[in-house]
Amino acid sequence: MTSTAPPAETTTAARMKHLIAIGDLDAAQIELILDTAESLREIATRPIKKVPTLRGRTVCNLFLEDSTRTRISFDIAAKRLSADVINFSAKGSSVSKGESFKDTALTLRAMGVDAVVVRSHSAGAPLQLAHYLDVPILNAGDGWHQHPTQALLDLFTMRDHLGRLDGIDVAIVGDILHSRVARSEVQGLNTMGANVTLVAPPTLLPPEVDTWEVSVARTIDEVVAEVDVVYLLRVQRERMNRAFFPSTREYARFWGMDSERLERLREGAIVMHPGPMNRGVEITADVADSDRQVITDQVTNGIAVRMACLYLLLSGRGDEVEVGA
């Protein structure tokens, strides 16, 4: 089963115990994940899209916040590796069930799951979970904090299309303040040597963003011709009710990607979006359907990247060095 194995050469990347924040990974670890995903990608093209790698392992999808896309992606990833998947969903927090978060964690521990994929509205919940459980925790998005597998699949997609990550120019446009994707994206891109520019009205930039080692531009026109990637974030329409910006019309005018701006992109530059898109706000329909967008690739690559993460966290546990064995 050579095709299910990650890169044949052993790696010097340190073993990961959890995947909670991209900032916890160094470049070698990120590269290992991307290379592993590369070798697992082929499984999706087989008639029988399944390998026995994680047979007998139980992965719990603990989804404490509504999510369809990410949950399905993790579900498919685990099933393609033959893991048993249990779904533990609860809308809202553990509080709404009258149970403390600690008790939820202790219940999972008692059930003997081998890994927990956790999505929560509450920043920090995956890290808190890691204090109670000694199995790998995969953060599938926590509040505004982190969404590491999203960033990894984006890095994978960028590397796939551009051939490298080091030295590429990436503009992340939109609601950075409320975005876990942006936080993971910035950390991952910085680690891999890319140049990041954040583009947003000041109301949607994180406080003291000067501590982030990024450039900041005011409007999309300042950067559109000078980047290899335009990464558009979803803008929630309810933001305008709290004076973050006056209207979606005005937002689109200064921060939206349209066909005129598409024309000004560098040759080979790509347009990305983590989904779900608000067509007509941050992205016009013609851009969303253009040959520059790689948005559906992101979705496809997400499965391979999540397979790689599950594989690296779950297989060969106790094997501290030879991740690739």
Place this chain on the structure above:
Amino acid sequence: MSELLFKNGRVVDPTSDHDATADVRVVDGDVAEVGPDLGAGTAEIVDCSGLIVTPGFVDLHTHLREPGFEDAEDIATGSAAAAAGGFTAVCPMANTEPVCDSAAVAEMVWRRSVEVGLVDVFPVGAITKGLKGEELAEFGELHSSVTRVDMFSDDGMPVADPLIMRRALQYASTFDAVVCNHSEDPSLTEGAEMNEGAVSSVLGLPGWPREAEEVMVARDLILAAGVGARLHVPHVSTAGTVELIRAAKQRGIPVTAEVTPHHLVLTDDLIETYDANLKVNPPLRTERDVTALREALADGTIDAVATDHAPHAPEHKDQEWEHAPCGMLGLETAFAVVYTELVESGVLDLLTAVARFTTGPSSVRDVGEHGRGLRAGEPAHLTVIDPEAIWTVTPSDLQSKSRNTPFAGRKLTTRPVHTLLRGRFTLRDGQVRV
């Protein structure tokens, strides 16, 4: 006749600037004399060699949680925590259930505290009925009750409406009472969970900007100056608030202020663990704020250290950060934290530190004979501290019913050995005497 002689202690009394070795004689609950080498006579001798003897500590800002939230604390356990921390007087805040907006509730709290007998309790009345920020509570009824309430606060809830706040200040002056507004502009802190800044930015937690406190304090200072009424600013947390209060005091505006031990010591970068015991309102700020608060406490811009002792049952703190309630224990660690971090580092001399726990708070409101110093004829409220005691904060060893100390595992220097309320030991040799 009962007679105690506290022998050879370092007597530190801010009311007389006394800081020298002396003996304190207590007869029938009152201080009889203070001086060197007092004769023992028939007195029981309490050897205080190497120990510090001070007036009993006064806490302006305490949550005893009774009535209503006895899963977190009650008057008995909160009083025990106070005694263990060297306090002889505490001021429980009004955010109980029912709210302390009537004499009945204030007197119930007071009566229960008298039954427990470990600490004198001076309830804080609500500014508005039910803490709703709409109608004034009956200040006069509360003031003329047996508890003599002369401090009003909706602590935890700001009085957002400037008209209500202005009238509260005006009306309170009828009874020489002080109004203490929880300084937070609520529209600037919608959903806020920690200090807004570089750390919240990375942790993805909604920010509680300093401006939300400063805007409210500035408004209240202007209102207090306008109507000529007294304002007390609770739990000052930012350098900007310090500047506002300093300027107001220079202009003669009648304002007092308090700071908590945790805001003097802890900073928001600790929150990277998402340990909900660090969640508090106002939130932990940054080094720059801590430095300003320490200077303000030293120079008297801030009058008092107040604990904002806020117990929460473990099941409420064992939540995601977002869902955990705000608040930290404080009574049992307050003086030790200030001593360890501010006295040992030279920010405060011992006499000033003691003043901020005694005469400082008693200058803000009427706390009876507390904070008046060790003088012949006064009731003997005193605290004896071992300055050499080094101890590690262990939540399960605390007297409080709750465990939410942010100092768990920290090594602190100094610990109260004895606490006396009217000459009776409430803490003796480190043991609470129920």
